Amino acid sequence: MNVVVGSKRTVILRSIVRYSFIAVVCLLVIFPLYWMVVTAIQPPEVTLAYPPVLYPKSPNVLGFQQLFHDKPMGRWLLNSGFVASLTTLITTTFSILGAYAISWFKWNGKFIFGMMLLFTQMLPEALIVIPIYxxxxxxxxxxxxxxxxxxxxxxxxxxxxxxLRPAFESIPKEVSEAAQIDGCDYLQLLRKIIIPLCSPAILAVGVVAFFASWGDYLLAVTMISKQELYPASVGLASTMSQLNTPIQELLSGALIYGLPPVILYMFIQKYIISGLTAGAIKG
Amino acid sequence: MKKLASPRIPTQRTKIGSSKNLPYLLIVPICILSFTLVLYPIVQGIWISLTDKTLGAEIGKKVNFVGLDNYAGLAHNSAFLASVRITTLYALINVVASVGAGLITALLVNRKFRGRGGVRALLTAPWAFPDIASVIIFIWILNSAFGIIGVVSQYLPFDTSGGWLTSSPYAFISIIGMSMWKTFPFYSIVILSALQGVPEDLLEAATVDGAGPIQRFKSVTLPSIKPTMYLLGLLAFIFAFRQFSMIYLTTGGGPERDTETLVVSVYNTAFKYYDYAVSSAIGVAGLAITFAASLGFLILQNRTARRDKR
Known part of the structure; x- marks a missing residue:
């Protein structure tokens, strides 16, 4: 899109408008996160001062200390990590098998299987959480x-x-034919050729699965009622509903629980988007 | 979007049996999970919706089969009808506003400029940020005594003294604002990646033919990003329709039941009003909407794909 028409002045004017718009969007996106960091690292008397100060004053890590001291936050994070790791393991294994089936073979019921996946993907968990319970x-x-x-x-x-589907489909036929001639059967083809070649996409699936599980609240709060088994989402929500929780402590919790997925997603956004635009919902 | 016409590998016998059975073996694990944790619960939900079961009823109380009574009741249940209206409005605003804002952002960011990579990475942040952490931030920001928006909005010419999350229509505006914050930046990078596929020579040809920016957008850019726009429309719809924790933990469906979307209503009806059967009936109604929407999307997608092929 390098087509620019108009005089030099309109060009400059346009880029000013564009840059200011980009700046506003970035500000909107970043502000809540910035405000979380500010509140998490400054003492409550600064936070509750009026008028609000826009930058962190006399920063400390008391919020984190309090949180880990008053609440089993370490335990909750470990629980989240455990559930998310297991989810990742199951999801990647099963997805690899499923994607192999729908991208490399022709079989009856493929459409119905795809339809079932699409339907499950669209299904609001809240609608069936009670029967599952x-x-x-x-x-x-x-x-x-x-x-x-x-x-x-x-x-x-x-x-x-x-x-995974578009990644699996992008492997050229010649590669698989060569592997066949070398005596690979279908499972060896998957294990020795497809999985290594598609490892970035598989990694992306792992990250998505990990943080879908990490971020879940509804299913966890319904299925887990023992405090020592709470994942971090449920633990933080229970902390939030207690009125006496210091604001610094609460925002520290949001920070430590919310930041890891943000950082990892920035690295894998490419795969999620290509999966979405190229492969999603082909029926 | 090519469709595989034939299997990629010629059929032949292998060590693990013929490839005829292999795909079925491959999907067995997924099917087991889906049947036990998705389809069976749906059947259960449908069954309960046909009875008069309540939660916490005394043990031994007989659960009666009441046929379609619960559904007939829903037709006159003003809370349910309001919930359908709220959900529809919430979903529609989400689809139009978030995808629209995403499109505008993408069109503006779709130029080379310094720090573009950083902006793109930044735009994924809200989408990746977990719901509960977002809820904590927004409850804090919107707090009417100390939150920054709560405090600043006192100087605005509307009366937000009832609290952003506790008075109408601000509670609804707040949940819209939160979901927009979470979604539109992500939609913009998805659209941005689709914009890379817009044929540049066509754009240039259009310019030579004297087409203005709006005309170029309408006749060159839009047709080539259309599939992505459909997909995002669906994604925004799903997002709005299934959004639970960001509504339930901020407004709880209130004030009154003004932000009670269907999923929140299912939960409240079961755990606040203890009406298990009606809750299931609402759930089944929601499932029907979900199913219709996915079917509708597939049909739409197939039709556009076929038209594009011609």
Missing amino acids: KIYSKYHLVNSLPALSLIHAAFVIPVGVWI
């Missing part, structure tokens, strides 16, 4: 972190398959 309590699976990660996996797998 009933089933789980019947089989004594509530208050079990591995059982929770199974539900998470069930809901992320469709996304995983949609991200």
Whole structure:
């Protein structure tokens, strides 16, 4: 898009408008996050002062210390990490198999399978969380972190398959034919050729699965009722509903829980977008 | 979007059996998960919606089959009808405003400038930021005594003294604002990547033919990013429709039930009003909407794909 028409003055005017718009958008995006950091690292008496100060004054890490001291925050983060890791393992394994099936083979029921994935992907969990809870309590699976990660996996797998599918399809036929001539069977083809070649996309699926599970609140709060088993989302929400929690402590919690996914997503955004635009929902 | 006409590998016998059965074996794990944790619960939900079950009812109380009574009740249930209206409005605003803002941002960022990579990376941040952390930030920012927006808005010419999250229509505006913050930057980078596929020679040809920027957008850019726009429309719809924690933990569906979307209504009806059966009926109604929307999207997508092929 390098087509520019008009005189020099309009060109300059246009770029001023463009840059100011970009600046406003960036400010809108960053401000809530910036404000979280400011509130998390400054003492409450500065935070509650009027008029509000726009930059951190006399920064400290008391909020984090309090949080880890007053609440089992370390434990909650570990729980989240455990559930998310297990979800990642299940999701990547199952998605690889599923994506292999729909990208490399022709079979009856492929359309229905794709439809089922699409439907699961669109399904609001809140609509079926109560029946799932009933089933789980019947089989004594509530208050079990591995059982929770199974539900998470069930809901992320469709996304995983949609991200992997275009990557799997992009492998040239010649490569697979050469592998066949060398005596690879279908599973060896997957293991030795496809998985190594598609490792960036698989990594992206892993990150998506990890943080889908890490970010979940609804399923976790319904299935887990013991405080020591809370994932960080549920723990923080319970902290939030206690009126006496210091604001610095709360925002420190949001910071330490919310920042890791932001940082990792910046690295994998390319794969998510290509999965979305190229492969998503081809039926 | 090419469709594979034939299997990529010629059919032949292999060590693990013929490839005819292999795809079915490959999807077994996914199917087991889906059947037990998605489809079976749906069937359960449908079954409960046909009974008069309440939560926490005394043990031994018989649950009766009541047929479609719960659904008939929904048709006259003003809270349910209001919830459908709220959900529709919330979803529509999300689709139009977020995708629209994303498109404008993408068009403006789609030039080479210094720091472009940084801007793009920044734009993913809200999407990746977990719901509960966003909720904490917004409850704090919107706090009417100490929050920065809460305090600053006192100088604006509307009466927000009831609190941004606790009075109408500000509670609804707040949940819209939060979801826009989360989604539109992400949509803009998705559109941005689609814009890379707009044929440059066509744009140049259009300029030579004397087409202005708006005309160029309408006749060259828009047709080539159309599939992405459809996809984002669907994505925005799903996002709005399934959004639970950012509404439930900020407004709880209130004030009154003014921000109670369908998913929040399902939860409140079950756990606040203990009406298990009606909650399930609302859930099934929501499922029907979801199903219709995915089917509609598939049809739309297939039709445009076929037209493009011609």
